Amino acid sequence: MELFFSQILDGLSIASVLLLAATGLAIVFGLMGVINLAHGELMMLGAYVTFVVQNLFKPLGPAIFELYYPVALILAFIITAMVGVLLERTLIRKLYGRPLETLLATWGVSLVLIQLIRSISTSMLIGILAAVAIGLIGSKFMAKKIGDKPYFTYLNGLMWAFSLGIGLIVVNSMSSVRQLSSPWFGPRNLDVSPPKWLQGSWGKIGTVELPGIRVFIILLSIFLLIGVLWFLSKSAWGLRIRAVTQNRQMSNCLGIPTDRVDSITFGLGSGLAGVAGAAITLLGSVGPNLGTAYIVSCFMVIVLGGVGNLLGTVLASIMLGIIQSVVGSGSILIVFPNLPPALKGVVEFFATTSMSLVLVFIFIIVFLQFKPNGMFPQKGRSVDA
């Protein structure tokens, strides 16, 4: 029984990570209607931010090192939110109302981000910065000189190609210098060691130990969820976000700067992904492919919970997290050793990580037959209109 409870706790902590990531996705997808396949990679970025912060804190001595994790959480939020805003301003903004293109473009972004993390090095960073700087300055200059000419777009494109070439040359010229050209992270998995105050037990309930990491993750996600709910329902920006997502044109006519609202909404969703990524580092190692494992689960949570409903997201992620952890680990067999052989075979069959995912899929498919719009579909006069 103890094992069963600790397995439930395990499931709840996985559910909490899922909840953080899915809340971010629910904001981006449910409110803005953007299918962001790069959401998992934003989680991955958050995890790498945590790794970097940990390494920056290491030389500062053991006492200060204990504090790295809260700093990493905040930085993970801020940095991924900034990446999200950049993504929205440069790419997704141009694709509103074109879901298929958005899907493909964000998938492309996810591939770029994965490879970027694998191969980024100091020389590469310098090359990218040089190319972007030349490109931006060049296009500003050209816009001023020949911005009204019909061939401006073509010349501008040529100029960007030219700056890309310069960037490549810069990278290659530094390739012989080992220190500059060796990748920062590489393709391998990296480990983040949790601070001491998170390791070990945080007390007992009855005979069940409460592992600090798991309890912390659960508390973190509850705290952030309440924060997000407060922000969306009570703050001025939250009201603007809700207005814009429900009636963009009229919101614009009322004086709401819709483009800034889009950036903030997307930034918030991305930032939550970053925090989820930072939380994942406590549960396992950090690798470039970390995001791909979670993105599907996130979308399943949203479909199951009902689009645009945060309560549904909460319940759905708890259900999925617990099913995955309890069934996937096979602990049902240990708790109930005397099951009839036929049932035992079934339980054993699903007792692997991938088969438990299959079970979740079956569960969702059956569920959607009865409730096609998820657990909490939107109701009322305005939905039909």
Added chain:
Amino acid sequence: MTTSNILKVNDLNVYYGQSHILRNVDLSIPEAQMVCLIGRNGVGKTTFLKTIIGLLKQRSGSILYGDQTLTDQPPYRRARSGIGYVSQGRDIIPQVTVKENLLLGMEALPGGLGKNRHIDPIVFDLFPILEKFLGRKGGDLSGGQQQQLAIARALLGKPKLLLLDEPTEGIQPSIIQDIEIAVQRIMKETGISVLLVEQHLHFVRQSNYYYAMQRGGIVSNGPTENLSDDVIQEFLTV
């Protein structure tokens, strides 16, 4: 005309894709006056209002608001410089409460809705029903109630020019009267200008000037006293 114009539209041409909707429209709205734009369905009246608030782009011509040119400004900037818009579909934000809808109206004020959280009670005086329904979802109100909410919301932004797109369309007579009285009273008390697109004759008669539109162009205009039954017969009745 001795008074200055709050809005002056010159030679405006608007297209939907390839089709030419508004043709060389000239129109001006004097300060503190009500101007009415009449015409049958589909002649381009709504298109005209949408172009003034900025939802549609003109292909040529100019819109002068006070002494600033509105060309190329996004709608939210126009709203913040004092143009209030009540659209034909009313466009209440459905899943937020009546109170929040009213708060959203104050986004056009300096500081936006972050700094302005007090709803001017005058709107409850004009439309008492709104105070009773403050906690309801905007989308759950009836058509007439939504119309009152839309006008109240626009008024809370303290506009200098109010654009009303068929505010009485499909609404029961008692509410039509409330709306007419409210618009009259606001004009008298605050000196704003109103551009009214309307088919309801009683309301049309209360304006100071009229413009009649046919196939995207202005075909007749003048003081409303001159709006004879013949003109109405020609441009309004189906």
